[in-house]
Amino acid sequence: MKRWIAFWNIFVKDLRAYYLKPPNISWGLIFPFAWTGMFFIKSGGVQDVMMMVPGVISLSILFGTTSLLSVTVTFEKKGKSFDRLLLAPIPLELLMLAKTSGAILFGVVNAFVPVLMAVFLTDLSQVAWSAAISAIVLISASSTFLGLFVAVSVSEVFEAQTFSNFFRFPMVFLCGLFFPIERLPVFLKPLSYIFPLTYGADILHGAFHGDHIMAFSTDFTALSLFCILLFLISLRNIGKRWIL
């Protein structure tokens, strides 16, 4: 019980201190809003909205979670307030889950901004919501853990953003959001499958317009494995880099 009190309070503290701050709320709303508007104008019509929404959801989650988590954790580590958490009598796994839960929730909320906009533009009654929502949660978790991996690998806040982009931009262009994976050059195709977003985007495409290239079970398994792997690598790196 004591551990869960700590968990809950770390989660709530991070929400208040970082995610519910006006600049981040506006980032969380404006960023997906801008992406949706941009793609909507380019698509040229309401009929393409169903094709566009999975991509905008994925981008909103990816950029929202990785930006905030990698910066907040690096900021706390640099200010040494993170040491206070490491000194608390709670297991490292639970501590890091508490630190990442806020970002995961932030990603999920971000994802629903384009969905809400789409409600006014098209009929979403055919969407497989259970698959879509599960994918949103898993994309959010894997992106957050990617942000954690980045945060643990750098020591300065500006490095966190630069290093995040090293993963984010190749992922955006190779995960099947802009170019279908089947149409990518042969030598780039294998790269697509090493990114978690590829599997998340595939589920969302399937859930929104039924057009997906892998079985949902494969996508969910791969996304879950990415989440576990990134979290475990981050924990190991914290142990190696931060507990000297």
Added chain:
Amino acid sequence: MNALSIQGLAKRFGDVQAVSDVSVEVTEGELFGFLGPNGAGKTTTINMLTGLARPDAGSIRIAGIDCTGNPKAAQHLIGVVPDESNLYPELTGFQNLSFCAALYGMRKKEREARARELLDTFSLADAGDRKFAGYSKGMKRKLTIAAGIIHRPKILFLDEPTTGIDVASARQIRQLIANLNRSGTTIFLTTHYIEEAERLCGRIAFIVKGRIVRIDTVADLVQPIQDKHVMKLAVLTSEPTLRKSLAAAFPDLMFQDAGQGSIRVEADQPIHVGPLVRFIEDQGVDVAEARRVRPSLEDVFVRVTGIEADALKKEKEKGGGRP
């Protein structure tokens, strides 16, 4: 029972051996001082004891619990006040304390009552609703100490608690540390302020270049030099030959360079100022000041560690405050 038992602790960072073969026993209720210059290995030792660093060798037992490979095992029993005030700048003083209490699993009602109690104790009640970022250095230090004891730890690790703060705040913090110890908390205090260690601690370990060079009670450390007679002469020259001439002319006296143009004179018998001053002036050197000095722990430290008082003074200045 020992509150803390360390055997053969060692830690290396690359080519630097930060801590070597450190062994210390601290009994329950003791206020133990860990004294050494900057870079001596004090913070590294505290980090290993609290779980922020892994020892390369040695063992650590806290309140009888073996924490060598599992620092989490005793983290509920310890409080840590790091050398930098590391609370959350965006939270208020009250929120910071309440959050720190929650990290130890305290329920809302209990942690809020405890936070208010500590804000009162540390004379911060009026600033409780202000953000930590707006606190003065002294207030930040006090709140960081309050956060360290929010869960009523059995053992408190205090790392340089008065470094870089004003005289009044430092005095208040020392009083709070003494009160905490009187109420039964075992305290492991690191400092490079010799006077602070002398005033507060029952026993002291001197650490230099990662090695403990002496552990004893303050009384036993000071006892051998208490019967000595010490004088400091401020002379207006930095010529080293003056000390040699003095040593030749006054073989019963011991002369040491005390830095900044001062010569420290030590003897078993009372020192007569007149002949000394006349001799120096005959050498063509003016004497600006001659004063008797009470032998202190600083003299013991200089004698045991070989570190000149001048070097320590420079470190104090770097720290920005005086105890």
